[in-house]
Amino acid sequence: MNQESARLNLLGLTQHQLQSLLAELGEKPFRAKQVMKWLHHRYLDDFQQMTDVSKKLRQYFEDHCVIKEPEVISEKVSIDGTRKWLLKSLSGSAIEMVFIPENDRGTLCVSSQVGCALDCKFCSTGKQGFNSDLIAAEIVGQLRLAQRDLKEVYPDRKRVVTNVVLMGMGEPLLNFDNVIAAVDIMMDDLGYGISKRKVTISTSGVVPGIKQLIETTDASLAISLHAPNDALRNQLVPINKKYPIAELLAACKAYAVNLGDKRTITVEYILLDKVNEQPKHAEQLAELLRGFPCKINLIPFNPFPGSGYRRPGSFAVKAFKERLVSAGYNVTVRTTRGEDIDAACGQLVGAVEDKTRRQAQYKKIAIGTIG
Numbered sequence: 001m002n003q004e005s006a007r008l009n010l011l012g013l014t015q016h017q018l019q020s021l022l023a024e025l026g027e028k029p030f031r032a033k034q035v036m037k038w039l040h041h042r043y044l045d046d047f048q049q050m051t052d053v054s055k056k057l058r059q060y061f062e063d064h065c066v067i068k069e070p071e072v073i074s075e076k077v078s079i080d081g082t083r084k085w086l087l088k089s090l091s092g093s094a095i096e097m098v099f100i101p102e103n104d105r106g107t108l109c110v111s112s113q114v115g116c117a118l119d120c121k122f123c124s125t126g127k128q129g130f131n132s133d134l135i136a137a138e139i140v141g142q143l144r145l146a147q148r149d150l151k152e153v154y155p156d157r158k159r160v161v162t163n164v165v166l167m168g169m170g171e172p173l174l175n176f177d178n179v180i181a182a183v184d185i186m187m188d189d190l191g192y193g194i195s196k197r198k199v200t201i202s203t204s205g206v207v208p209g210i211k212q213l214i215e216t217t218d219a220s221l222a223i224s225l226h227a228p229n230d231a232l233r234n235q236l237v238p239i240n241k242k243y244p245i246a247e248l249l250a251a252c253k254a255y256a257v258n259l260g261d262k263r264t265i266t267v268e269y270i271l272l273d274k275v276n277e278q279p280k281h282a283e284q285l286a287e288l289l290r291g292f293p294c295k296i297n298l299i300p301f302n303p304f305p306g307s308g309y310r311r312p313g314s315f316a317v318k319a320f321k322e323r324l325v326s327a328g329y330n331v332t333v334r335t336t337r338g339e340d341i342d343a344a345c346g347q348l349v350g351a352v353e354d355k356t357r358r359q360a361q362y363k364k365i366a367i368g369t370i371g
């Protein structure tokens with residue numbers, strides 16, 4: 001480990017963590033608020049410019065800390081305005097981040113890991129295998145970088161990134177502590193002040209992680225269901241063999257109850273031609289989700305070379321949606337954005353150097369040592 005990477009990256013500290021650090025250094029709690037503002041409101045990266053902070057504290061930061069975001073390797077803009085950044089993580093691997101502008105909002109899709117160990121059959125990130133976790137500073141750093149960059153592109157918008165989804169590369173709940181700290185900073189008014197309803201953690205179904213969310217956060221939750229029965233889900237989303245649908249839905253229900261105030265879970269359902277989009281699948285799904293507080297988001301498959309799957313035609317997508325709507329569900333179909341720059345869901349690849357699928361993360365979760 002070089003000296004730089006051994007330093008504490010202040011971008012990943014929650015207000016609470018920063019307060020504890022400063023208390024150890026004999027500083028008053030309000031200092032943490034001042035430092036948070038320098039970091040996340042004023043985007044400062046030079047400690048010496050923290051003018052309302054004591055010289056002694058500035059020197060401590062100088063000697064022991066860094067303020068470092070991922071580096072931009074390249075940036076592409078789609079004809080529909082979607083932007084994709086290829087970023088260099090602090091460990092040197094490439095990750096991707098996508099911004100999707102709409103009239104009244106802007107959604108930033110951030111990565112939580114370099115690659116992913118879970119090997120869902122339709123996902124190009126999964127095909128790359130797992131390389132490493134991102135640290136909290138790298139996850140928050142993506143939002144920080146995007147906010148600053150985008151302010152120049154949209155000077156008239158008061159807030160450019162209104163929503164954050166952890167739907168880029170990686171499985172957020174297999175990088176629990178870093179993701180939770182990052183989400184905390186994103187939702188903190190002294191961080192980025194994004195509403196809890198507008199920060200969404202998407203998981204393929206890491207049940208112990210969902211249970212642990214209950215005590216940890218009140219961010220929004222999305223689950224990647226993708227199949228209405230265990231036999232089919234075992235094939236498409238292999239983690240289902242470990243945590244089958246009934247367990248997954250029970251954990252989500254408990255999370256939704258804990259959120260209270262009529263908030264629902266988003267159920268993501270990819271549509272793969274001739275695999276999971278037939279009328280019987282829609283009927284099974286309607287049956288399965290009966291009484292479950294959710295909205296359903298259908299995602300027509302985004303193809304990538306060698307995937308072996310196809311996107312169903314728009315008629316089939318519409319028919320699938322209609323069946324669910326007539327069964328009483330709130331259903332949206334995700335519009336494909338940024339396809340010309342490979343920025344659509346599941347097309348995020350980055351460049352994972354170590355292609356081994358490390359099962360260690362799985363084991364860590366299974367014996368309950370996360371968090």
Ligand code: SAH
Pocket residue numbers: 120122123124166167168169170171172202203204223224268270299300301302303304345346347
């Ligand atoms: N690991 C998390 C979050 C990242 S994936 C998860 O699986 O939920 C974000 C979303 O993109 C998931 O719903 C995932 O299933 C979906 N996805 C993956 N590959 C896709 C593809 N090729 N086309 C469309 N959606 C895809």
Ligand code: SF4
Pocket residue numbers: 116117118119120123124125126127168169170171204224
């Ligand atoms: Fe990992 Fe999500 Fe892709 Fe599955 S869909 S391989 S969990 S990133």
